Amino acid sequence: MRPRHVGAKLLLLALCGYFLVPVWWLLVASTKNAEGLFSGSGALWFNGFHLVGNLRDLFTFNNGEFVRWLGNSVLYALAGGIGCTVISVLAGYGFAKYTFRGRNPVFALVLGSVMVPLTALVIPTFVLMSNVGLIDTIWAVILPSLLSPFAVYLMRVYAAASVPDELLDAARIDGAGELRTFVRVALPLMRPGVITVLLLSIVTTWNNYFLPLTMLSSSKLFPLPVGIGLWTQLASSNNAGGQSLWNLIIVGSLVSIVPLIVAFLTLQKYWQGGLAVGSLK
Amino acid sequence: MTMAVTLEAPPVVSAVRTKRRHKKTGWLFILPFLIVFVAFLLAPLLYAGYLSLYTKGLATGTTFAGFDNYTRAFGDPSFRKGLWFVLKFSAVVIPLQIVVALVAALVLDEVTGRLARFSRLVIFLPYAIPVVLGALMWGFLYSPSFGPIEQIATAFDVRAPFLLSQGNIFYGLLNVVTWQWSGYYMIIIYAALRGIDSSIYEAARIDGASARQIAFRIKVPMVSSALVLILIFSLIGTLQFFTEPQILGPIANGSVTPDFTPNIYAYYLAFRYAQFNYASAISFSLGFVVFLVVAIFMVATRKRGSLFT
Incomplete structure (x- = not known):
């Protein structure tokens, strides 16, 4: 080992410490009861072990509304994420592998729309949705999540780089139709890119706060971030009942972050490769 | 114009027909995205632009305000x-x-x-x-x-x-x-x-x-x-x-x-x-x-x- 790497490794350790502190704190705090949480000492170390009890409280509080929010989050993330991926992969492939009139202006429009502040769209989308009676339904959250100009851009770059034209022509000469060529020949080659886009769009939908916050008013439709945001408001406005609610918020946060961390860890070889292509262009 | 002529000319049929089919297929591949793009980006954007040019008062109702907002x-x-x-x-x-x-x-x-x-x-x-x-x-x-x-x-x-x-x-x-x-x-x-x-x-x-x-x-x-x-x-x-x-x-x-x-x-x-x-x-x-x-x-x-x- 060369000596200059010692400094680099110390730097890495410091960075790890910084990025892990909040998660470590969350893990430790999830095992404490209200008393331990407010005891005023040792916030970063264990004090009793009440994780199981906290989880039971979490899942039963207010007729199990947390479980409902968890289910909603999974539904929105899967429906929005998978839908967005299918649409973006088709479009990216279409832009990369077909020349048709109007392709360049349309693509320029799509690329330019990356700059539109999404929040500028939430207010008019709300008004339009309420005109067709979709406000406060799951569609108000899922349908707008299907749009991701960045995913289309990423898939266009990826399709252009990973699918050779010669292979497509060969498939066509063999008599395969356009859709069959896409599914059988192009799609397997684009797999790392597809998984990257899938993961990114699931994360975006899972994390989305502003859109469901405005679109939904009945708490039984809330996804996790909006639900936990609601609990925070309740806990800080109500000091007496607040203490036990803080415990639920903390253990609820832990439960909410576990699924995505697991997904990222198990799929890392795919998304790391997929992001590489997107950033090289 | 030239394009329409070539497309109708029968002798070069196979190559041109595949090409034309490809053109349509390209649009078909991007169509689902375009629908979502229009519905949840262009339409809200234009509508927001329209909304921003009006004011709504309790007594006066909705009136055109130009760039007042x-x-x-x-x-x-x-x-x-x-x-x-x-x-x-x-x-x-x-x-x-x-x-x-x-x-x-x-x-x-x-x-x-x-x-x-x-x-x-x-x-x-x-x-x-x-x-x-x-x-x-x-x-x-x-x-x-x-x-x-x-x-x-x-x-x-x-x-x-x-x-x-x-x-x-x-x-x-x-x-x-x-x-x-x-x-x-x-x-x-x-x-x-x-x-x-x-x-x-x-x-x-x-x-x-x-x-x-x-x-x-x-x-x-x-x-x-x-x-x-x-x-x-x-x-x-x-x-x-x-x-x-x-x-x-x-x-x-x-x-x-x-x-x-x-x-x-x-x-x-x-x-x-x-x-x-x-x-x-x-x-x-x-x-x-x-x-x-x-x-x-x-x-x-x-x-x-x-x-x-």
Whole structure:
């Protein structure tokens, strides 16, 4: 080992410490009861072990509304994420592998729309949705999540780089139709890119706060971030009942972050490769 | 015209027909996206533009107002205050994030082994955590009633600054945002660094370049397009700042006012006061500022190559 790497490794350790502190704190705090949480000492170390009890409280509080929010989050993330991926992969492939009139202006429009502040769209989308009676339904959250100009851009770059034209022509000469060529020949080659886009769009939908916050008013439709945001408001406005609610918020946060961390860890070889292509262009 | 003629000419039928079929197929592949694009981007955008040109009064009903809402917005102290805050915040947070991401990526590109692999995942980890929860966790850490910062300070017999107070919330948020996004940017830069042909470094080393020179004279310029991409993304994101202050608001003892950022202001106008017309004008004005800042930035960095070339 060369000596200059010692400094680099110390730097890495410091960075790890910084990025892990909040998660470590969350893990430790999830095992404490209200008393331990407010005891005023040792916030970063264990004090009793009440994780199981906290989880039971979490899942039963207010007729199990947390479980409902968890289910909603999974539904929105899967429906929005998978839908967005299918649409973006088709479009990216279409832009990369077909020349048709109007392709360049349309693509320029799509690329330019990356700059539109999404929040500028939430207010008019709300008004339009309420005109067709979709406000406060799951569609108000899922349908707008299907749009991701960045995913289309990423898939266009990826399709252009990973699918050779010669292979497509060969498939066509063999008599395969356009859709069959896409599914059988192009799609397997684009797999790392597809998984990257899938993961990114699931994360975006899972994390989305502003859109469901405005679109939904009945708490039984809330996804996790909006639900936990609601609990925070309740806990800080109500000091007496607040203490036990803080415990639920903390253990609820832990439960909410576990699924995505697991997904990222198990799929890392795919998304790391997929992001590489997107950033090289 | 020429095109229509060729398409109808029978002798060259097979080649031309496949070509024409391909043209249609191209449209079919992008059609689902186009429908979503029109329904949830173009239509709302045009509708917001339309809304922003009208005013709705209790007595007068809806009347055409021209650019009155925009004149009002740019003269509105609340909007100006929020805009100034996000511009100031961007000017500090974006360089900070990029420096953290770039340094981490350069180190990870150099060092190999278990620690490096572990660090790469840990630094990226916050990206997988919902922004709402990232903000909440830091809010807890800042908390005087059960956070460690206060406890450590007490142990040393000093008073810890409350990072969400009126005077400190800028720094409190700075930390939250840096923590949340630096890892994502690090991965993008890291991926770009991995894509560089390492024989270039060999050549530089033979020419007597030090590791530091290789990093700053070769690696950084070669990932400049990734840096520009990151800069544009974080600029667009930060100017629309909403979630973190909105979440930390209830525990920040009034530091987060309803006009804290332009987006929070637009949200309050629309959903608390039902002023959809004026709120649309605020959103549009913010969009205009985002567009302007990004455009200025892209012109300034054009020579170094960018997403749009």
